[in-house]
Amino acid sequence: MSVKTNKQLRQFGLVVGVGLAVVASISWYRGHTTVPYVLWSGAALLLLFGLVYPPALRPVEKGWMKFGYVLGWINTRIILTLLFALVVTPIGAVARLFRDPLDRNVDDGKATYWLPKKVAPVRPEVYERQF
Template sequence: MLIEEIKNIKSDKKELRKFGITVGSVILIISLLLFYWEKSFWLWMFIAADLLIFAGLLLPGILLPLQKAWMTLAVLLGFVMTRVILSILYYIIITPIGFITKIIGKDFLSVKIDKKAKTYWNYRTKKDYQKIDTERQF
């Protein structure tokens, strides 16, 4: 699944041009912020941004290896971060809610076994049938 996703990364001329301009623009903004904050390496970032933007505009084909590597890294990071975020949500939100409901004795799904009950069937209340009930069910 992950390998197929990496193999199916779009790398046509339009995508390479978009990649060069987008990544170059982001690096350009970062370099301008570094210049504003008087950091010493802003010039290197500025040069890299210019190279990416000009390559994206004039020679998008030379960006192919960089774009493939960048997008492969993005797919791998997405794969890992999805699992990290879902695990955090499960262990920080879902699990404590389960513990709290067990402590207070709440049974949202009515799954407790009642040995005295003859049936677990929940009878619904009688309601007169009207034609509109079947016309708009949801």
């Protein structure tokens, strides 16, 4: 984690403060009594320090970022596990049941198992721009 400038700390305080205020307002609108006031208090402190003295938010920002990294680590494992279990595994099972990618069936009536290659006419322009 890099050292944050005052501008970045100010932005952190303002963005998270406004976010907390929005969450508090939604909680208040839904009829909760205590939670909105706690969130509004946190939002007010973040906004106040963000506007007046951003370096005071450095420990809060570090804690927030550590929390974000931990949450990201956990969510990544959950999402990738679900993706593998619900998407990749069924596709692999169906492919193994109904497909033979190596064409391994043995046919005694075949003279050869060689697959002819489709030959395209070779032009010098093909070698000039290969990609």
